[in-house]
Amino acid sequence: MSRPTNRRQDNHKIDWHLPSISSSASAHHMSRELFVLTYGALVAQLCKDYEKDEDVNKYLDRMGYDIGIRLVEDFLARSAVRKCRSYSETVDMIAQVAFKMYLGVTPSVSCSNTTENEFFLMLDKNPLVDFVEELPAGRCSLCYCNLLCGVIRGALEMVHLAAEVTFVQDRLKGDDVTEIGITFLKKLEDKKHKRKK
Amino acid sequence: MSDEKGKSLGRESGKPRAFTALPEHVATPRPGQPERNTIPIIQRSKIGNNRLSHNALRWHVELHLPKCPELTGADMAIFSVYVVNKAGGLIYQLDHYAPRSENEKTFSFPLDLVLKLHDERVVVAFGQRDSIRVGHAVLSINGIDVNGKYTADGKEVLEYLGNPTNYPVSIRFGRPRLSSNEKLMLASMFHSLFAIGSQLSPELGSSGIEMLETDTFKLHCFQTLTGIKFVVLADPRQAGIESLLRKIYEIYSDFALKNPFYSLEMPIRCELFDQNLKLALEVAEKAGPFGPGS
Numbered sequence: 262m263s264r265p266t267n268r269r270q271d272n273h274k275i276d277w278h279l280p281s282i283s284s285s286a287s288a289h290h291m292s293r294e295l296f297v298l299t300y301g302a303l304v305a306q307l308c309k310d311y312e313k314d315e316d317v318n319k320y321l322d323r324m325g326y327d328i329g330i331r332l333v334e335d336f337l338a339r340s341a342v343r344k345c346r347s348y349s350e351t352v353d354m355i356a357q358v359a360f361k362m363y364l365g366v367t368p369s370v371s372c373s374n375t376t377e378n379e380f381f382l383m384l385d386k387n388p389l390v391d392f393v394e395e396l397p398a399g400r401c402s403l404c405y406c407n408l409l410c411g412v413i414r415g416a417l418e419m420v421h422l423a424a425e426v427t428f429v430q431d432r433l434k435g436d437d438v439t440e441i442g443i444t445f446l447k448k449l450e451d452k453k454h455k456r457k458k
Numbered sequence: 459m460s461d462e463k464g465k466s467l468g469r470e471s472g473k474p475r476a477f478t479a480l481p482e483h484v485a486t487p488r489p490g491q492p493e494r495n496t497i498p499i500i501q502r503s504k505i506g507n508n509r510l511s512h513n514a515l516r517w518h519v520e521l522h523l524p525k526c527p528e529l530t531g532a533d534m535a536i537f538s539v540y541v542v543n544k545a546g547g548l549i550y551q552l553d554h555y556a557p558r559s560e561n562e563k564t565f566s567f568p569l570d571l572v573l574k575l576h577d578e579r580v581v582v583a584f585g586q587r588d589s590i591r592v593g594h595a596v597l598s599i600n601g602i603d604v605n606g607k608y609t610a611d612g613k614e615v616l617e618y619l620g621n622p623t624n625y626p627v628s629i630r631f632g633r634p635r636l637s638s639n640e641k642l643m644l645a646s647m648f649h650s651l652f653a654i655g656s657q658l659s660p661e662l663g664s665s666g667i668e669m670l671e672t673d674t675f676k677l678h679c680f681q682t683l684t685g686i687k688f689v690v691l692a693d694p695r696q697a698g699i700e701s702l703l704r705k706i707y708e709i710y711s712d713f714a715l716k717n718p719f720y721s722l723e724m725p726i727r728c729e730l731f732d733q734n735l736k737l738a739l740e741v742a743e744k745a746g747p748f749g750p751g752s
Contacts (some may be wrong), residue, residue: 330722331715337683339706344683419684 293365297391304405312348314402321404326418327409333416335436336362349354351422352380355413355443378445381429387439396433404428408439423447520531533726536699536739537675537691539706540641543723544685546649548642553635554739560597561589566626573616578606579634580615595634602625645689652687653681682707704741709734 303324307317328388336342340358343352349372356370366386373379389406396403404410410426416422423446486567541550571585573596580596594614596604603610609618618624636644652666674726676694681687686704692699713731714720720728 331711334682334684334707334715335711338704340709421685458466 277313293388297389300389300408301392303408304403308397308400308403314400318402318404318407321407322414324415325408326415327411328408329412329415329417330419332363332412333419336416336418346379348422349380351417355416356382361417380443382441382443384441385440387432390433390439393433395423401434404431405433406431407440411440413443419441432457481670505532535693536696536743537693538687538690539735539739540645540648540687541710541726542645542649542687542689545723546646547723548645549724550731551638551641551645552732553736554736554737559589559591559594560630561626562598562630563588563590564626564628567622569619570577573619575607575616580604580607581634582631590631594631596629597609597632597634598630600629647688648679649687652681678703680704680707686710696743698742702738705738705742706735709738 275333300396304321307320311317311320336359340362342354342358345354349370356368360382360398361367366384366388368382368384371381371383373381387406389409393405396405404427407428410428414424417426425442425444425446428440429442430438430440432439450454462750503669535555537553537555539550539552539554540548543549561567570587571590572583573580575581576583576613582592582594584592588590598604599609599615599618604615607615608614619629649668655667656664664737666681667679669679671694675691675695676696676699677689677691678699679687679689680700688703690699690703690706709731710726714726714728714732718726719728720726
């Protein structure tokens with residue numbers, strides 16, 4: 262948004278009298294437990310419906326993608342973020358603003374040493390796995406939170422940034438930390454408009 | 459100096475008959491009429507000698523500054539809202555204004571206006587009088603709406619009005635409203651102009667057209683980072699349109715996008731979106747010219 266300076270003041274001065282369902286970013290009222298339980302039920306049902314882990318992962322990713330393409334507009338409408346000028350700014354935005362707004366956690370961002378288009382989000386606290394102890398037997402390669410990957414991928418695509426998002430490390434699979442890897446596919450060219458989140 | 463009503467023209471030019479010497483078919487806009495017709499000024503300057511035309515010009519300039527109660531104060535209006543998707547297609551359109559230049563009058567045979575079919579509409583070609591201007595379309599006959607050249611109950615308008623047995627008839631004239639096809643076309647045209655606007659810029663990374671200003675309305679456009687454009691046409695004095703555009707974006711993200719049965723880039727047919735948008739427009743209108751924002 263090209264003129265963010267006015268926006269904060271406007272929101273204070275005009276009382277839009279709209280129902281509370283359309284409230285500002287800080288008040289996305291929802292019971293967190295309900296969300297986590299719903300997500301758990303979703304994954305459990307997908308596991309029942311599909312034998313292979315890859316299928317479950319694929320469908321979780323697809324669902325996440327469908328959510329992400331819509332969620333990004335909500336994110337942009339509610340947070341007065343400016344255009345990001347680089348990939349690292351974009352990933353910072355995702356980690357510090359978007360994750361905070363929707364999940365209440367702030368993952369830490371790190372960049373890969375080898376490729377400049379690859380970034381990692383390290384989640385110490387993942388609310389989605391609050392009630393999960395371990396993956397069921399026979400489901401070793403299930404990415405429980407693959408929905409998140411789909412969300413990020415969908416959101417980035419809507420702002421014209423193609424990226425591959427996967428879980429690099431997962432605590433549920435036995436690793437130390439949970440890490441999401443974001444790899445931007447196209448090199449950032451000097452396009453006139455619409456290149457950032 | 460002549461006053462606004464121009465009554466003292468006689469005193470100034472010494473030729474009181476100048477007023478009646480004007481061509482009759484050129485209507486003078488009355489106070490209370492928001493539309494300003496600039497053509498008569500040019501025509502009148504060609505009439506008579508230099509001194510007279512100079513004074514006549516000045517008189518008519520003053521007459522053209524309307525002191526309409528509608529435009530000073532209460533009636534800050536937002537005229538319409540358009541939402542354009544990434545490909546340039548119109549996905550939502552709302553007309554919010556009450557048209558101010560509609561007139562219904564009863565006529566008896568023969569009709570002293572000349573009507574003709576133009577662009578699939580029946581418009582006044584000649585015989586401008588009172589507040590019925592050239593270019594106004596027939597909107598309804600005897601209360602029955604007119605669609606193009608037929609009335610809602612299937613009668614052909616020109617034929618009906620040519621038949622003396624149908625008189626006296628009550629016809630409503632007004633500025634023809636845009637049909638939905640025309641709106642679609644204009645929206646995609648605006649989408650292209652928006653892109654051209656950003657390319658014409660001497661600076662790199664410029665935004666597209668953000669505001670288009672005319673004497674009767676201002677068009678404000680806001681393009682989101684995802685490529686959707688929200689366009690609002692409002693009264694030039696209406697303030698707070700910037701925040702209104704952000705609000706419409708929020709309403710779109712809430713009631714259109716979160717509706718699971720709404721597909722992206724398709725026309726928006728969500729009741730809640732309509733309702734909340736109208737509420738937001740009313741709030742913005744009440745904020746008036748002293749509201750924050752542009």
